[in-house]
Amino acid sequence: xxxxxxxxxxxxxxxxxxxxxxxxxxxxxxxxxxxxxxxxxxxxxxxxxxxxxxxxxxxxxxxxxxxxxxxxxxxxxxxxxxxxxxxxxxxxxxxxxxxxxxxxxxxxxxxxxxxxxxxxxxxxxxxxxxxxxxxxxxxxxxxxxxxxxxxxxxxxxxxxxxxxxxxxxxxxxxxxxxxxxxxxxxxxxxxxxxxxxxxxxxxxxxxxxxxxxxxxxxxxxxxxxxxxxxxxxxxxxxxxxxxxxxxxxxxxxxxxxxxxxxxxxxxxxxxxxxxxxxxxxxxxxxxxxxxxxxxxxxxxxxxxxxxxxxxxxxxxxxxxxxxx
Amino acid sequence: xxxxxxxxxxxxxxxxxxxxxxxxxxxxxxxxxxxxxxxxxxxxxxxxxxxxxxxxxxxxxxxxxxxxxxxxxxxxxxxxxxxxxxxxxxxxxxxxxxxxxxxxxxxxxxxxxxxxxxxxxxxxxxxxxxxxxxxxxxxxxxxxxxxxxxxxxxxxxxxxxxxxxxxxxxxxxxxxxxxxxxxxxxxxxxxxxxxxxxxxxxxxxxxxxxxxxxxxxxxxxxxxxxxxxxxxxxxxxxxxxxxxxxxxxxxxxxxxxxxxxxxxxxxxxxxxxxxxxxxxxxxxxxxxxxxxxxxxxxxxxxxxxxxxxxxxxxxxxxxxxxxxxxxxxxxxxxxxxxxxxxxxxxxxxxxxxxxxxxxxxxxxxxxxxxxxxxxxxxxxxxxxxxxxxxxxxxxxxxxxxxxxxxxxxxxxxxxxxxxxxxxxxxxxxxxxxxxxxxxxxxxxxxxxxxxxxxxxxxxxxxxxxxxxxxxxxxxxxxxxxxxxxxxxxxxxxx
Numbered sequence: 001x002x003x004x005x006x007x008x009x010x011x012x013x014x015x016x017x018x019x020x021x022x023x024x025x026x027x028x029x030x031x032x033x034x035x036x037x038x039x040x041x042x043x044x045x046x047x048x049x050x051x052x053x054x055x056x057x058x059x060x061x062x063x064x065x066x067x068x069x070x071x072x073x074x075x076x077x078x079x080x081x082x083x084x085x086x087x088x089x090x091x092x093x094x095x096x097x098x099x100x101x102x103x104x105x106x107x108x109x110x111x112x113x114x115x116x117x118x119x120x121x122x123x124x125x126x127x128x129x130x131x132x133x134x135x136x137x138x139x140x141x142x143x144x145x146x147x148x149x150x151x152x153x154x155x156x157x158x159x160x161x162x163x164x165x166x167x168x169x170x171x172x173x174x175x176x177x178x179x180x181x182x183x184x185x186x187x188x189x190x191x192x193x194x195x196x197x198x199x200x201x202x203x204x205x206x207x208x209x210x211x212x213x214x215x216x217x218x219x220x221x222x223x224x225x226x227x228x229x230x231x232x233x234x235x236x237x238x239x240x241x242x243x244x245x246x247x248x249x250x251x252x253x254x255x256x257x258x259x260x261x262x263x264x265x266x267x268x269x270x271x272x273x274x275x276x277x278x279x280x281x282x283x284x285x286x287x288x289x290x291x292x293x294x295x296x297x298x299x300x301x302x303x304x305x306x307x308x309x310x311x312x313x314x315x316x317x318x319x320x321x322x323x324x
Numbered sequence: 325x326x327x328x329x330x331x332x333x334x335x336x337x338x339x340x341x342x343x344x345x346x347x348x349x350x351x352x353x354x355x356x357x358x359x360x361x362x363x364x365x366x367x368x369x370x371x372x373x374x375x376x377x378x379x380x381x382x383x384x385x386x387x388x389x390x391x392x393x394x395x396x397x398x399x400x401x402x403x404x405x406x407x408x409x410x411x412x413x414x415x416x417x418x419x420x421x422x423x424x425x426x427x428x429x430x431x432x433x434x435x436x437x438x439x440x441x442x443x444x445x446x447x448x449x450x451x452x453x454x455x456x457x458x459x460x461x462x463x464x465x466x467x468x469x470x471x472x473x474x475x476x477x478x479x480x481x482x483x484x485x486x487x488x489x490x491x492x493x494x495x496x497x498x499x500x501x502x503x504x505x506x507x508x509x510x511x512x513x514x515x516x517x518x519x520x521x522x523x524x525x526x527x528x529x530x531x532x533x534x535x536x537x538x539x540x541x542x543x544x545x546x547x548x549x550x551x552x553x554x555x556x557x558x559x560x561x562x563x564x565x566x567x568x569x570x571x572x573x574x575x576x577x578x579x580x581x582x583x584x585x586x587x588x589x590x591x592x593x594x595x596x597x598x599x600x601x602x603x604x605x606x607x608x609x610x611x612x613x614x615x616x617x618x619x620x621x622x623x624x625x626x627x628x629x630x631x632x633x634x635x636x637x638x639x640x641x642x643x644x645x646x647x648x649x650x651x652x653x654x655x656x657x658x659x660x661x662x663x664x665x666x667x668x669x670x671x672x673x674x675x676x677x678x679x680x681x682x683x684x685x686x687x688x689x690x691x692x693x694x695x696x697x698x699x700x701x702x703x704x705x706x707x708x709x710x711x712x713x714x715x716x717x718x719x720x721x722x723x724x725x726x727x728x729x730x731x732x733x734x735x736x737x738x739x740x741x742x743x744x745x746x747x748x749x750x751x752x753x754x755x756x757x758x759x760x761x762x763x764x765x766x767x768x769x770x771x772x773x774x775x776x777x778x779x780x781x782x783x784x785x786x787x788x789x790x791x792x793x794x795x796x797x798x799x800x801x802x803x804x805x806x807x808x809x810x811x812x813x814x815x816x817x818x
Contacts, residue, residue, distance in 0.1 A: 042485075043488065043489060111422070113802070115627060115798055118430075118624065118627070118798060119795045119799040120799055125795075259489060308478070312486060
């Protein structure tokens, strides 16, 4: 733990960029948590593992087209395909999980779906362990020079690191930020403007009343899981591109942090999840930078417990009133 | 059904299983003793269980357990005897929090770990402190209970799910703290980091040391019996009834002037204390603790123990601990896979017997499965002989039959096992959606596929397979029988 003696603006800016990138990942995961919680009042513990499966589907698509060293199609197209594959795969997985693990329990005591979710999470982790083994899988030189800038593999994207005033910004980071922004805008529009978004809001407000108004509640819930899981799948590929290494257990911690983000922002609130994700990402980046990596997780958990104790409804959430 | 029976039954709606059971007030039915007579094996077990009173059940359990050291080897006594009792002890503590009081505590294992580490600090070379177990166990138990109280304080404000997540974070924070944090105290890492703490003193009471496995086993048995008896009286007491009221409906309980907050804290402290006690014994028996012992897999295992038996049932916890630990050890990588294989085929057969009726249909299904195996084996040998005839992993009693019956791909077809596994998961999910005779027919290929997956990938990685099965077990139990094997069903009264 070597605390910097003087405030170093270069380091601070670098950490800000890193934190923002990390935060957009957490925000994408948090959106899935918050949407499902808003509509079902269910903590979907398996969400982190859907994100992990997304990363592995992206990995599969990458290797389907020749792997990172010798891609058989243009890199931009390949990355697009990876995102598409991961989003579709994760989305389908989310719908299946909802159908088989949560829907039969919709009227069971509250504790049952939570345990079921825990079981799904454990099942997914170990299934991937069985299929892919315990070793790290690598997105390899798609790192685009983040770890070893001197080992550039020639290619359209690989020498894409910009240095602005001593702050290194990778092209991948810009890609992640832009894509997160795009997805969030699309989601906001979908929820605010479209027919299914309206149905979602109605279902979240009162499921029974919505059903009485002729809304197909099952379909609305399934599409909520679909959208939330697609976002998580995209986040999984982003993680692979940013940090290059994926493994079967990555979803657990990321899920916890995504959940922290959702709670910090106010669970059930979509803008809250976005804000919370960015805040948690920044907190983790600064904690890693200034206090050392081994304390960063504890600091993030501490934030969550503190927020829950002081303001259980989160920053942008509304205080829930319990109806009797 | 009208008398005379001339009015035909209404056809069962296709989604009957998924329908909410609102309005089916099982509690009223139970009070008025309007209940189904369970038939078959389940009914017999139930009737026996209701006839045999609790002390006799306890006596049977203790009587059987006490003979274990006489005929088991040291290693078996350790893996089967001691670990079953440890799981039972942990399950009993968790049962107080989750089963009696209905609080979803996902940080439970951290209390176990805290107890183990605290005992290790007090009685090992780590700091050169060597307290006698007679002194350190009470101190650790009280400290763990206090820690439970501290963690319980926020729980007074938090509703169900938030409590689950805060405790999960607490559990995770404990692991991170012990493993990575490892602050330096008095010139040494407090928790030893990834290496943990080794050379922990054995349990010693007033100069008498429990060093042999048999002594440790009997001590643990005594501990389990004491806790069992204590919890039995606790659950029948005023406090126990108040906990159940709290579990069923906190708001109604509060309206009945039950001190909800104090009871929640008590449940936390009680559960934590028992976990801390189990932690002491764990540390002393293993003589070393590492952070990896107290992570998510153990939490899942203990939840499986409690859920399998049924929330709130003490007999259930003990049975759950036996079933879970024995199947767990059968699937341990260091044990011969022959046992696991036998267990797999026995359970498959048992499930078929329980679910397929009448007998001629059962016979047809089993015959179909056996026949299908030989037909597929012949086909594969004729069409693509390189795909079959792989070696049976760790042969044993069934190896000869298995080799002729199941397609085992030799090494070199690496992805076959993976595709079969994914196919099996999809097939089982589809199977749950089928009804009627189509389902009965579909069972045949699915069971055969399960055998193929078992022989091709599960047997090679039993440690992974058991976690997969545990995860699936939690989901299946929750969707099929949320009350567990011996629990009483709870319905939301609308």
